[in-house]
Amino acid sequence: MYVCICFAVSETQLADVIADGARTEEEVGDVSGAGTGCGNCLDRICDRLRAANPLHGLEIVEPAA
Numbered sequence: 001m002y003v004c005i006c007f008a009v010s011e012t013q014l015a016d017v018i019a020d021g022a023r024t025e026e027e028v029g030d031v032s033g034a035g036t037g038c039g040n041c042l043d044r045i046c047d048r049l050r051a052a053n054p055l056h057g058l059e060i061v062e063p064a065a
Contacts, residue, residue: 003044006037014045018052025049 022028029036049056
């Protein structure tokens with residue numbers, strides 16, 4: 001199944017990109033093109049990135065001193 005229709009990126013290809021170290025939507029896009037076209041696949045990409053890193057997309061706020 002395709003994750004990104006615009007660039008024909010499959011779930012397997014996305015998993016490989018993430019396994020090779022991509023940790024952001026931008027890094028996925030740089031390597032595969034996924035997420036750089038119409039943007040409809042960004043939620044699916046984020047889901048896969050979050051599965052690899054549960055903190056993906058969360059803003060970490062340092063406590064005030």
